[in-house]
Ligand SMILES: NC(=O)C1=CN([C@@H]2O[C@H](COP(=O)(O)OP(=O)(O)OC[C@H]3O[C@@H](n4cnc5c(N)ncnc54)[C@H](OP(=O)(O)O)[C@@H]3O)[C@@H](O)[C@H]2O)C=CC1
């Protein structure tokens with residue numbers, strides 16, 4: 001009962017966070033948002049409310065009325081609307097940092113333009129359509145002394161950090177295998193979704209798969225040496241609706257990923273359930289991160305996931321709601337929870353709120369509690385591209401944008 005009340009309290013506060021008062025001696029970081037994207041409220045606008053050193057100052061959208069409606073709904077003071085609105089927002093000297101939640105295929109162009117305009121960038125995942133584009137963005141950021149972060153928000157939450165710490169402690173011995181899964185039922189992603197659009201950088205591997213690959217690399221602390229096998233099911237000629245891949249990692253580790261944007265109903269009629277799993281098998285035991293119940297604050301509802309027995313669910317996307325880390329050593333198992341760090345956070349802080357904390361700290365020249373490095377982002381894209389190469393689908397199209 002108390003854990004249910006805790007869940008309700010965390011979800012309520014994460015949706016309506018207490019508003020922070022600006023710090024008297026610190027200039028707040030002013031964000032501009034490119035596009036009235038569905039993810040923007042959850043990933044930035046709500047987290048900013050409880051941050052004393054950040055504000056969402058402006059939004060730009062291709063349609064003037066849509067821009068105005070979005071700004072009104074979210075209390076954003078400055079609005080840019082119309083075909084040239086993104087560039088106008090970048091040219092606004094008041095803005096310090098850009099949040100880029102455009103479709104994957106536009107990440108490169110608008111991040112390059114934002115950096116050229118002298119803005120720091122919080123960039124949605126996956127960083128771009130290719131590793132080469134990712135490298136170029138980070139090189140430009142470095143050359144201009146600007147912060148660029150690929151928004152792998154789960155990496156900033158205590159859960160992911162705790163799981164990694166347990167693996168690294170050696171308590172369970174060496175890692176033998178991992179399995180990371182992110183799959184949602186058919187119907188959640190609508191037919192016109194950017195995720196199904198090849199020219200915009202669509203595909204399950206790009207969208208959900210980038211998390212499964214990132215978490216495989218993060219938890220093992222290693223990069224694949226080869227892609228052993230790949231299977232996919234297509235949504236349309238070059239767009240994978242589902243991909244599974246098996247990798248070899250150093251130290252004889254074998255890792256499997258599964259990502260699916262539209263799992264069909266079982267026996268054609270029984271709706272499938274969301275499946276968000278991370279299992280790390282080690283010499284002396286294993287770690288499971290199950291979410292018996294998850295009430296979604298996300299763009300859609302994650303239903304209770306009892307489909308797996310035992311449940312092996314890692315809610316990469318909303319660990320704030322409820323989680324438990326089951327650590328099995330031999331025949332003994334214990335359950336851990338990690339909603340806060342010893343010296344950072346509140347139980348209701350979402351992974352996005354923790355991510356914002358790190359981003360602001362980095363821009364302000366302070367040491368963030370966690371980070372996703374340039375090398376990490378480039379490597380993640382390389383692995384994605386290596387899976388697409390093996391599957392025969394090929395990388396998503398390179399951007400046609402040529403920087404000045
Ligand atoms: N971190 C996370 O948890 C999540 C991250 N994401 C990532 O965020 C990004 C956006 O996802 P999501 O918010 O779901 O997507 P949406 O489709 O809701 O938003 C994308 C935005 O891109 C703009 N846009 C510009 N050009 C185009 C175009 N040609 N076609 C379609 N849209 C265009 C639109 O802005 P305008 O308003 O100007 O029309 C739109 O608002 C993706 O990279 C995705 O991977 C998504 C969900 C969760």
Ligand SMILES: O=C1OC[C@@H](O)[C@H](O)[C@H]1O
Pocket residue numbers: 125207208317
């Ligand atoms: O966090 C997420 O959840 C759902 C996905 O489709 C999305 O793009 C991803 O970032």
